[in-house]
Amino acid sequence: MKIASWNVNSLNVRMPHLKQWLGTAQPDIVALQETKLEDAKFPDTDIAALGYRCVFSGQKTYNGVALLAREMPVDIVTDVPGLADPQRRILIASVGDLRIANLYVVNGQEVGSEKYKYKLDWLARVTDHLGNEAAKHKNLVVLGDFNIAPEDRDVHDPVAWHEQILCSTPEREALKRVESIGLVDSYRHFDTEGGKYSWWDYRQAGFQRNRGLRIDLVLASDALRPRLAAAHIDLEPRRWERPSDHAPAILELNA
Structure with missing residues (x-):
């Protein structure tokens, strides 16, 4: 089973890319972030024609999350208790024996703001709620655009990014608390080297110079460790014309 997370940075713009990528990569489950679409305008009919059922939680112009799967996601959660947030950033659902939590984490703008x-x-x-999900569902996958680079090896220039937004110590500690509910960073499980990223700024030829950050993560519960088969970042869509600034992060599970 192939599970992917991709911040498409506007589904309206990137729909041709999504269609092409679904056809070639053939993922079973895809979590999208920054769809930037109201629910009434979500292209669920077009996506169904590609063989995927989908659920979504969107808003106009900003944010928006969606979950695409070969079978219909059920038991949907779009808001967590104690978090009064009109921004559409959370989508949790069950797909088969998996509980999938798709997150578009707040950017934060600037440290101290x-x-x-x-x-x-x-x-x-959100971590409190994920702890509750983990208590109910042993096969939990938490994925999305976390807007946090876990470690310096996930940053192209750790000195320049030191204690900056996306790389500050409090953000990294917050991410560790998410992992502490019993989750493993699937990419790091297979690849311990640095220099591999999932986001590159459009400016200053960021992608061409590999000046990026690894901020798109797929975290899997301890119960899924025996099923972890492979994990990687698919750079190909980032090479296409008018790409998202993110590349898909992928986890493969054995049955």
Whole structure:
């Protein structure tokens, strides 16, 4: 089984890319972030024609998350208790024997800002809920655009990014608390080297110079460790014309 996370940075713009990628990569489950579409405008009919059922939680212009799967996701959660957030950033559902939590984590703007404080509070509240999900569902996958590079080896220039947004110590500690509910970073499970990224700035030829960050993660519960088969980042869609600034992060599970 192939599970992917991809921040498409506008599904309207990237729909041709999604169609092409689904046809070649053939994932079984795909979590999308930054769809930037109201629910009434989500292209679920077009996606169904490609062999995927989908659920989504969107808004106009910003944010938006969706889950595509070969079978219909059920038991949907789009808001967590104690978090009054009108932004559509959370989508949790069951697909077969898996519980999938798709997150588009708050960016935070700048260390010390109000948005940064909100990011840390948002993560704390979401982590509490994920702990409850983990208690109910042993086969839990938490994936998405975390807007946090876990370690310096996930950053092209750790000195320049030191204690900056996406790389600050409080953000990394918040991510560790997410993992502490019993989750493993599937990519790092297979690849311990640095220099592999999932996001590159459009400016200054960031992708061409590999000046990126690994902020798109697929975390799997301890119960799934025996089923972990492979994990990688698919760079090909980032090479296409008018690409998203993110590349898909992929986990493969044995049956």
